[in-house]
Every structure is written in C-alpha cells, then in structure tokens.
Amino acid sequence: MKFNAINQKHINKLKQLCGENNVFTDQESVYKYSKDETEDLSFFPDLVIKPKNVREVSAVMKYCNEHLIPVTPRGGGTGLSGGALPVYGGVVLSTERLNSIIEIDERNLQATVEPGVITEVFMDAVSEKGLLYPVDPSSKGSCFIGGNMAHGSGGPRVVKYGTIREYVLNFEVVLPNGDIIWTGANTLKYASGYNLTQLLIGSEGTLAIITKIVLKLIPRPQHNILLMCAFPTNEDACAAVSAIFRAGVTPSALEFMERRGLEWVIEYDKLNFSVHVDAQAYLLVEVDGNDMDMLFADCEVINGVVEKHRCIEVLFADSSIQKEEFWKLRRVLPVSVKSNSIYKEEDTVVPRANLPQLVKGIKEIGKAYGFESVCYGHAGDGNLHVNIIKASMTDEDWKNRLKDGIKEIFELTVKLGGTISGEHGIGLVQKDFMPIKYSEIHLNLMRGIKQVFDPNGILNPGKIF
Numbered sequence: 001m002k003f004n005a006i007n008q009k010h011i012n013k014l015k016q017l018c019g020e021n022n023v024f025t026d027q028e029s030v031y032k033y034s035k036d037e038t039e040d041l042s043f044f045p046d047l048v049i050k051p052k053n054v055r056e057v058s059a060v061m062k063y064c065n066e067h068l069i070p071v072t073p074r075g076g077g078t079g080l081s082g083g084a085l086p087v088y089g090g091v092v093l094s095t096e097r098l099n100s101i102i103e104i105d106e107r108n109l110q111a112t113v114e115p116g117v118i119t120e121v122f123m124d125a126v127s128e129k130g131l132l133y134p135v136d137p138s139s140k141g142s143c144f145i146g147g148n149m150a151h152g153s154g155g156p157r158v159v160k161y162g163t164i165r166e167y168v169l170n171f172e173v174v175l176p177n178g179d180i181i182w183t184g185a186n187t188l189k190y191a192s193g194y195n196l197t198q199l200l201i202g203s204e205g206t207l208a209i210i211t212k213i214v215l216k217l218i219p220r221p222q223h224n225i226l227l228m229c230a231f232p233t234n235e236d237a238c239a240a241v242s243a244i245f246r247a248g249v250t251p252s253a254l255e256f257m258e259r260r261g262l263e264w265v266i267e268y269d270k271l272n273f274s275v276h277v278d279a280q281a282y283l284l285v286e287v288d289g290n291d292m293d294m295l296f297a298d299c300e301v302i303n304g305v306v307e308k309h310r311c312i313e314v315l316f317a318d319s320s321i322q323k324e325e326f327w328k329l330r331r332v333l334p335v336s337v338k339s340n341s342i343y344k345e346e347d348t349v350v351p352r353a354n355l356p357q358l359v360k361g362i363k364e365i366g367k368a369y370g371f372e373s374v375c376y377g378h379a380g381d382g383n384l385h386v387n388i389i390k391a392s393m394t395d396e397d398w399k400n401r402l403k404d405g406i407k408e409i410f411e412l413t414v415k416l417g418g419t420i421s422g423e424h425g426i427g428l429v430q431k432d433f434m435p436i437k438y439s440e441i442h443l444n445l446m447r448g449i450k451q452v453f454d455p456n457g458i459l460n461p462g463k464i465f
Contacts, residue, residue: 001457003088004068006046014049014091017059022097024048033074033092037139038082038429039344045072045086052097054172054180054211061209061459062178064091070461071176073205075115075147078139080345081427083151083204087462095146098211101125109217110169110186115146115210132220134161137423138331146210152202154423156253156286156330159380161218165201172212173200176454186214199449204425205460207453224252224288225295226317226326229306230279234258234363234375237281238355240309241379244285245352247305249298253286254380256355261333261374261387268336273329276313283379284330330376334387337374342390342398346406348413349422352382361412362386369405370397383422403432410436426464434465 015023024030025047034044051057064071070090077084086092099116106129113122120140126133136155137143143153149171152164171183183196190197200207231237237256244251259280266273283306287298303314317323337343350358359375362384366373370393377385386409390398410420410433420426420433434443447465450457 001461002068003070003090003458003461006069006090010063010067010069011047013063014047014060017063018049018051018056022050022052024050033077033094034086036074036077036079036082036084038080038085038427041082041085041428043085043087044089045092046089048092048094050094050097054098054174057093057098057174057209057211058178058180060091060093061174061176065177065456065458068456068458070458072460073150073209075144075150076118076139076142078143079147079151079425079427080347081151081204081421081425082429083425083427083460083463084147085428087428090458093209095144095209095211098146102212104129104131104217106131108186109219111215111217113145113213113215115144115149115213117145119143119145119148126217127220130220131217132161133167133215133217134158135164135167138334145213149201149210149213150203150205151425152423154378154381154383156255156378156380158378158383159254160250160252160288165198167216168197168201168213169216170214171197171200171208171210173208173210175208176456176459180211188216202425204427204463206450206463207459209459221252221288222290223292223295224286224323225299226323227283227285227299227302228315228317228326229283229285229302229311230276230313230315231281231283231306232278232310232312234281234359235356236310237283238359238379240283240306240311241355242353243305243309244302245380247301249287249301249305251285251298251302251380252288253284253378255284255330255377256379256384257282257284257330257333257376258374261337261376262329264336264340264374265329265332268339269328269332271325271329271332273325278312284326333374333376334385337387337389340389344388344402344406345424346386346388346409347383347421347424348386348409348418349381349383350413350416350418352379354416354418355379355382355384358384358413358416358418362409365405365408365412369393369401371402371405378422381422382418407433407436428463431464
C-alpha cells in the first residue's frame, strides 16, 4: 500500500478538526507514542492527535482516508504485541481524551463507557455499586478498556467468568472512511445477521476505531478465599490444574508461577514472602461466592487434589492484606522479569490438560537453543506466558536463531491443540507465525474482511498479516 507523507497542509487541517492544542508534532510527544510495552521496538509517527469525541474521530478518519494517510489507534500503550506501533508513520490517534464512564445502568446490569477509561477505574466504579466487571488484565491500573476490546484481553478471572467477549454487548465505532455506526444491540441475545460486535473484539484496531462500549455486568461475590500451593516441579503444578476442575471445583482464578520468577519478584519489589526450599512452582488459587461454607468445602476439595499431585505446602491468605501480597507476587512478576534481563515475551494457550507437556517442551526447546525462560500465567484457562531470557545466548544467536526457537514453541503449542496467542494479540511481532496455525484459506478470509472494512488499508497497517 502506498501512503502519502504528511505535510504542513495536513497538519493545519487536522489542527482545525481537533484543535490546535490536541495535535502534537514535537519530538518529545512523537517519541512517547513511538513505543508501547513490546520489548525495545520503536516506530515514530509524524504526529499525534487526541480527539475528544466521536465527531472528531470521524472527521480525522474521513480526512486521512481521502488523503491516504495511515492512522494507528492507541489506548494506554500497555500492549505486548506491537499493536499500537505506527510502523508506517503517519498519525497516532490516541483515545486518552475519550475517557468518560457515561452510564452505569444498575437495573439492566449494563454500563456504557468510552475507550479511554482505565480498566481498574471502571472496575472500582461498578464495584462501589455492588457489581462486578471481571475482566482484569495485569496492567489494569494503566491499560484502557478500549485497548482491552481491541486485543481481546483476558486476566486471571477468565477461568470462571469467561472471556471479554461475554461482557461486550455493543460498540459505537468509526469506520476508516469516517462513517459512524453501532455494531449491534444492548441485549443479551443477538441473532440478527453477522455479529459485527464480536468480529471487532480482538481485531486490534485494524477494522474500526471503538468510541463507545456497552458492557454487561454481574453481581459482585461477597467473599473469596486465596491459597498458595507449592509443588516440587512445574509439571506437578500444571497437572494439578485440570485435576481441580475434574474434581468439580471451578476457581475464580488459578495462576501458575515458576520459582525463579518469584525470586525475582521478591528481590525486585522487596516483598515479604519465603519460597519453600523444595518448591519449583506455585499455583495461586482463588475461589469466590456468597456462601463461606461452600467456599471452605471447595478449598477442602482443592487441598485433596493438590496433595495427590505432590503439593508440599498450602498457604491460606488469612487477611485482605495477605491476599493483596499474594496477588502482588503474580502481578509484579512480568515487570520483575523484564527488569532483570534482555527478554522476549510470548503468549501461548493450550487445553489446560496439556499444560504439563507445554511447559516441559518449552524448557527442552530452551536448552536446545541456549535460552532460559520464566513461565507464568493463567493456568486455569491454559494460557501460559513465556518470558524468554537471553542468558548465555550470543548477540548473534539472539538476533538470528531465537526466532527459530520461538517458532518451535508455537509449533508445539499448536500440536497440543492450542494457538499462538491467548490474550496479547498478533500485532506486529507475531504475524510471521500466523501460518503455523492458519492456512492460506484462513488468512485470505481475514484479508478479505480487512478489505471490506478498510479498502485503502489506512487503519493500523502492517499488523496481523
């Protein structure tokens, strides 16, 4: 696709559309929006624009489409697949000023929000009303809810409450040509033609720009219990995961953490936690509900299951402070790993009964290529994050051979019945691996959808395909 370079005439027009103070071309702004949380990648936009409402987004898209200027939508910049990186320059369209919680409808258990609302801010707002929005990615304190939609973000509580797809009822979106539409209806059922709402979830800003979101809410459980279970091997911990479900318990969260990752967390954040001398892995298990007797009964079942899988210690969080400390171990883990080494983060997902084979295979691939790895993630739904550590790899091997090792990890994942991303998305960094999972028939169908929505290819170009 041939794009046009931005000139002063374009800059002046965009300032006219969104206001002089909302279009940025200075070096500091351009640098800030050239990066997200994806390793060390950086692509500089020509300008950054911050519209305040759907009309301004529409006007920007219409103008850029007519003049063949690429537009990269951006939320909180917390993505891990390069989805918000402007690889062709042009315009970065930030949604940070579209940040209103428009309505929390307690009668219908729904809420309407703009995409720039920080996820945790929204979660806290509905919690104050006794309600729950259970989609809580690790970056919830800084990520935008619109970005969560674009990437199909998950989090620990997917295991009980379902994915983000189960909480989205309707979108207001701006199409690449500037048209504004609602994609569906604010109803719990929808069987009226193609479901455009579901199509746009996980489309990574390549089809349209989300400007309003209608979400489903549920009543907030009154109680929860949190356990930390230590195991002598990664495989023992992973094998216990599916066994817990087979025993009839559905935890509200079930997280896996390797010993080395925990040790780095303790050092990095000075947390007060002692890793058991014989433990190589932990499961963080939460159950929630409204009847404490039932929750204690669930914990007894969980305790019996993990004992059969060689669990060597079970810790109960006996206060809200200790619960927060246990959760902090998990949430800080990705940050601590990144602070300790040159790294790459991959996002794998398999049927949860196949987790032991996955984690064992990842370690074997690492030995073959000379890299180390720290694995953690949402074991309850089979989603394992793999932080690849440079360790003793030479710079040349890191640059040239590592990609082959990552390819083998994804080949193993697919062989085990999984796919190449559970919640981080494809974006820029994973698109070369798409043929591992998808045939040309699949990819051409996806390319055809992109062509229908965005015939000029201006919206987030260079992603997914």
